[in-house]
Amino acid sequence: MVIDSFAGSGTTGAVAHKMGRRWIMVELGEHCHTHIIPRLKKVIDGEDPGGITEAVGWKGGGGFRYYRLAPSLLEKDKWGNYVINKEFNAAMLAEALCKLEGFTYAPSDAVYWQHGHSTERDFIYVTTQNLGHEQLQALSDEVGTERSLLVLCSAFRGKADRYPNLTLKKIPNAVLKRCEWGKDDYSLQVENLPKAPPEPGQQALFDDGDGK
Ligand SMILES: C[S@@+](CC[C@H](N)C(=O)[O-])C[C@H]1O[C@@H](n2cnc3c(N)ncnc32)[C@H](O)[C@@H]1O
Structure with missing residues (x-):
């Protein structure tokens, strides 16, 4: 490589x-x-x-993928607080947060709060709104008892654990928590990599007699 x-x-x-x-x-x-x-x-x-x-003897072949890096998701406002970068539109923001939170980005045409999913019943909703109790209760009712929803919003009013089927997170905080501050060593830890199981009938290269 x-x-x-x-x-x-x-x-x-x-x-x-x-x-x-x-x-x-x-x-x-x-x-x-x-x-x-x-x-x-x-x-x-x-x-x-x-x-x-x-x-x-090169004759051609193969291929490559090309990616353009997005700008930084957060920027600081004039008071030094982190805010969402203005270059991010709603779709970019939803896609980036799905990636950060481990969800598959798959916005639904029919259901406004389904921007992605982690399982068939667990969804993510990304919004820059400040959500009040009525909106959150309506969301919670729509999600129902068979599904769960991670809500990433700019702010929300009330207690985060009030709705059993909703998990509420504020966007700058959720993004900042995923950042690795002060880390300067990204070397690959190779000492404890799991061993691949031997192929059936395969003799270990340095077999010490006890089969390990
Ligand atoms: C002399 S050229 C490199 C030649 C190349 N390695 C080759 O084998 O032909 C240096 C390039 O580095 C790019 N560059 C400079 N700073 C960079 C950065 N922080 N990230 C990515 N590219 C950068 C410049 O735009 C420039 O095109």
């Missing part, structure tokens, strides 16, 4: 691709559209003859 987080014209990825390696590139500027994507398309089509093409 090759990563180039300063992709520029995309040479690293082009070479890695021709060598049959998986790659990730990151680029801050417009090079993605002006250079990298057109270049990689040529590589895939076998129309990028330079570099190692001949040495590795």
